[in-house]
Amino acid sequence: MQQITEAISNPKVKRAIELAIGPLLLFALWWIAFKGQLVNKDLLPSPVDTLRDTAASIAAGKMTGDFVHTIARVGYSTLIAVIAGVPIGIVLGAKAAIYRSVEFLVDFFRSTPATALFPLFLLLFGLGDFAKIAVAAFAAWLVIVFNVAYGVMNARQTRILAARSMGASSLRIFKDVIFYETLPQTFVGLRTAVSLALVVIIVAEMFIGATDGIGHRIIDAQISYSLTDMYGSILIAGAMGYGLNLMLLMIERSFIHWSGK
Known part of the structure; x- marks a missing residue:
């Protein structure tokens, strides 16, 4: 018993348990809804069957192509949004009047x-990939512009004034003070933009003439009444969004260690 208590008190084990609570809770609620027939059994498959069939599809490589196409579209749209949004956000935030x-x-x-x-x-x-990427990039671009501009406008004035009092030029102040001050808010916008881009891409794959992607797989499974495939694809989409957000959080914590200090 003491060994179990010591193991649980280990920070890594404790963190792993905390991370496992959410997925286990989702599985438990799904199982209760299925076994208790709280939802029509013809509309809600068993979580065990869903996870088994999804794992089999992943192992067979059936989901790989759709996953890659979706993540690529999200990546392209986010990259466009960042390249076009960060400079404009900086310009807008530099002058409140603008x-x-x-x-x-x-x-x-x-x-x-x-x-x-x-x-x-x-x-x-048109109906090609560019339309899907363009609308997702536009939505993500607006979020990035807003957050970057907000970050520039709300950079800590005490540090800016301190730099000016030491004779730093405007370019030096921007490069060494404002740029770093705005990075935390920029990453907040980036995480929001990636999540929004994923939502838009998934919906676009459902309804805008797509022949691949997780969104197309979801709607195709719904039409063919392949429920385990449909729910499994939804889980994959959720895992994709969670993974992207977690990846950006890890990058933020690694490179912006001064945030809030």
Whole structure:
């Protein structure tokens, strides 16, 4: 008993237990709903069958192609959003008057559901991959612009004033003070943008003429009434989003160790 207590008190073991609680709770709720027939049994398969069939599909490589296509689209859209969004966010945040002049446009489109823009992007770019990537990139771009601009505008004035009092130029202040001050807020925007891009890409794969991707797999399984495949694909999509967010959090904690100090 003492050995078990010591093992549980180990920080790594304790952290592993904490991380396992969420998935186990989801499995337990799903099992209760299935066994208790709280949901029509024709609409909710067993979690055991779903996990078994999903594992078999992954092992056979049936999901690999769809996973790769979806993650690639999310990666392209996020990269476009970062390249186009960070410089514009810096420019807008550097001058409050400039930001206020375009604040309505940024907030208006940021508040507009990205899915409502599908018809517009279809007219502009057609049914190919570029339309899906473009609409996801646009949605992610708005989030990044807003967060970068907010980070620049709210950089700690005490550090900026200290740099100015030591005779630092505006370029030096931006490079050595403002840039690092805005990184935490930039990463907040990046994590939000990646999650939003994934949502938009999955929905686009469902309804905008896709022939591959996790979204297409979900809707295809729903049409063919392959429930374990449908629920398994949904779990894969959720795991994809969780994994991307976790990866960005790890990068943030590694490189922005001064955040909040």
